[in-house]
Amino acid sequence: MSNPSGRSRPPISSVGLVALLGWIGLLIALSWWMAQQAYRWLPVQASTAAPLVDGLFSFETGIGTFVFGAVVSVMVWVVVMHRAEKYDETDAEPIEGNTRLEVVWTAIPFVLVMAIAVYAIQVNTRLGVLGPMEHIHLANPVEEQGGYPADRLPAEQVEVIARQWSWEFRYPDANVSTTELHLPVDQPVTFRLVSEDVLHGFYIPAFRLKQDVIPGRAINFNLTPTREGRYRLRDSQFSGTWFAANQADVVVESQEEYQAWLQHAAHQPLQPGLSDAVGEYGTRKQLKNPGWATVPPAPPPQVNVPGSNTLPHDA
Known part of the structure; x- marks a missing residue:
């Protein structure tokens, strides 16, 4: 200086x-x-x-x-x-700059x-x-931005349908639908993400990957689970009143357990899936003063296996 x-x-x-x-x-x-x-x-x-x-x-x-x-x-x-002495009221030393x-x-x-x-x-x-992410127009299921056509995606595929406010998972090869996501460990999987209403966020914290689910598009999203356990899928976007309740369990299991679960699920009759928002909305409507107006939740999807949202999970 x-x-x-x-x-x-x-x-x-x-x-x-x-x-x-x-x-x-x-x-x-x-x-x-x-x-x-x-x-x-x-x-x-x-x-x-x-x-x-x-x-x-x-x-x-x-x-x-x-x-x-x-x-x-x-x-x-x-x-x-470099503090001033007590009772020192003089001006500080002027500094013009220091290039170094x-x-x-x-x-x-x-x-x-x-x-x-x-x-x-x-x-x-x-x-x-x-895991490349390809955006695919619903009107034209061929690649939009250098992705792969639908018939060339990896064999293991799960269709993910987001709604206000519930998740539905469909396994086309096994003809199974569920509100609890099951995946085989150490096996790559391709999700086909679809929203039926508004913008949602497909986010599993334990996987460290997040993808927006955009209305009017089918988005292919790839990942590979590496640890067996029960995790939590959350809606990372503000999709409405009950977006915080728009969660689902993710079960990662061995290939043998996964195949056994698919076979068992394929023989189960269709029944209403899990939807915490529907229950909370019904309880609120019974109140004398239900509060502010809100969008009614979509009906629970009809699935083979509802799963559970009360079991402990790792993340």
Whole structure:
């Protein structure tokens, strides 16, 4: 920084330099520790996409911790080491600028942002390889943007129908319909996502993948479950009054259990599926003052297996 008084500033002592380098090393260690802790903040990893997304989140957490720690450290150092004496009401020393410092605090954020961008591009590229998403016009079921025609999609397919406010899952090859999604572990699956009314969000936190379900389009969405268990599908979009209740269980099981479930489900008669919104709407209508007007929920879909929405789930 320029010094109008002409007095030269004392150089940084070796002790001060060692202390600065030591503090930077401590910030790096803290950032690495926080990055490892970030994995614990997320649900279990249950798909091939989960480790990629979690790795990016951990990387961003580490960088954010380092930047936050560095900025707070400078603020504390300035407040403690450069505070005015008691009753000192003189003006502070004028500072015109420091080119070297400005280059440093511009270059470091640029490098960090570019590192995040490169990492994010790599993750998105790999996610595209694991499960490309093709938008298909309902009026023309051939690819719209470089996707595959319907007769060339992977063999394992599940049709997902979103409504206000329930999910329905159809297995065309087995002629099965259900309101509880079952998937075989370590087997790629293609979802054909369709909305019958408004915009919905197909989101399974344990899978780390989310896809909007757009009215008027059929969207093919691929993923591969990697961990057996019971998870939760949630509507990530504000689709109306009971969108928070628009949830369904996702059961990932072995190939043998999955096939046995399909065979059992195929022999079950059709019955109303699960729809918490229908029950809550009916209870509300019985109240003396039902409150504000709302869109009536769609009737529960007729399915072979309703499933359950009361069993404990992993995420």
